[in-house]
Amino acid sequence: MIANPVPWPNGARVAVSFTWDEDADSILHLMHPETGHRKVDTQTFLRYGPDVAVPRLVEMARRQEIKMTFFMPGWSIETYPHAAELVVANGHELAHHGYIHEMPNEQSPEEEEHWLVRGMEIIEGVTGQVPRGYRAPWFKYSNVTTDLLVKHGFLYDASLMGDDIPYVMRAQGGEVIELPSHWGMDDYPHYAHVPDYEYMMPPKSGEDAMRVFREEFDAMWEHRGLWVTIWHPFNSGRLARAMEVEKLIEYMKDRGDVWFATTLEIAEHVRKCIDDGSWTPRVDDMPYYAGPVQPRMEVS
Numbered sequence: 439m440i441a442n443p444v445p446w447p448n449g450a451r452v453a454v455s456f457t458w459d460e461d462a463d464s465i466l467h468l469m470h471p472e473t474g475h476r477k478v479d480t481q482t483f484l485r486y487g488p489d490v491a492v493p494r495l496v497e498m499a500r501r502q503e504i505k506m507t508f509f510m511p512g513w514s515i516e517t518y519p520h521a522a523e524l525v526v527a528n529g530h531e532l533a534h535h536g537y538i539h540e541m542p543n544e545q546s547p548e549e550e551e552h553w554l555v556r557g558m559e560i561i562e563g564v565t566g567q568v569p570r571g572y573r574a575p576w577f578k579y580s581n582v583t584t585d586l587l588v589k590h591g592f593l594y595d596a597s598l599m600g601d602d603i604p605y606v607m608r609a610q611g612g613e614v615i616e617l618p619s620h621w622g623m624d625d626y627p628h629y630a631h632v633p634d635y636e637y638m639m640p641p642k643s644g645e646d647a648m649r650v651f652r653e654e655f656d657a658m659w660e661h662r663g664l665w666v667t668i669w670h671p672f673n674s675g676r677l678a679r680a681m682e683v684e685k686l687i688e689y690m691k692d693r694g695d696v697w698f699a700t701t702l703e704i705a706e707h708v709r710k711c712i713d714d715g716s717w718t719p720r721v722d723d724m725p726y727y728a729g730p731v732q733p734r735m736e737v738s
């Protein structure tokens with residue numbers, strides 16, 4: 439059912455990447471610029487991410503001997519440097535997730551580039567290297583984002599939803615590898631009850647949420663696809679849910695033939711397969727539309 443699967447390393451049937459959007463309370467201050475500093479209860483809900491969940495997840499990854507990717511807004515890195523440093527010190531990938539979780543496709547191209555560069559500089563300050571991977575805050579990838587990622591040397595993006603396997607986005611002057619996932623791989627709809635975000639879902643049990651993610655995994659294992667999460671430490675890193683995450687990792691290991699990797703490692707592998715001719719990707723020219731799409735509404 440997947441027409442052109444990627445040859446994963448060592449004959450693995452599926453590439454799995456646990457990726458965490460370590461937003462902390464960036465969105466609170468973006469949504470409530472005048473009052474976010476007074477909303478202490480929500481601050482604690484979100485600070486749980488860098489202060490409690492990230493150390494727990496890093497320890498879990500050490501126990502399970504896997505590497506993960508953390509997409510962190512620059513502001514969150516500046517505010518919680520201990521979380522970013524812990525991630526890097528343990529060999530996980532620190533990747534770009536905007537500055538303060540701004541909305542790129544509601545900014546001008548100049549503003550979008552400004553904050554992209556700011557986030558790059560902050561990550562470079564922690565890792566010593568420019569980031570190679572990007573996930574647009576809110577998934578609000580714009581019509582110029584691919585151009586900007588090419589211009590600034592990014593290898594891959596992990597924001598979009600256009601396939602079950604990696605594909606290539608071509609822009610002026612280069613291309614970016616897309617590692618797609620979709621809303622069904624996000625933990626917000628399962629867990630996020632955040633009144634100050636006006637996002638109030640009835641929280642599920644971790645076991646129920648994991649049924650969705652496990653079903654996605656089983657399908658990708660069967661058909662040799664790609665499994666990439668959009669999880670948040672303050673959601674899925676809570677104690678009972680983190681225990682379910684670890685059970686899922688063990689389920690995957692029991693199933694076998696799984697390649698656990700950071701999204702950077704997956705993108706590097708895909709790039710190598712393209713360059714040595716062992717796999718030919720689908721290529722999308724970006725952006726999809728040169729301007730607004732308007733229906734013909736001719737009234738005679």
Ligand SMILES: [Zn+2]
Pocket residue numbers: 459460461535539575576
């Ligand atoms: Zn985010």
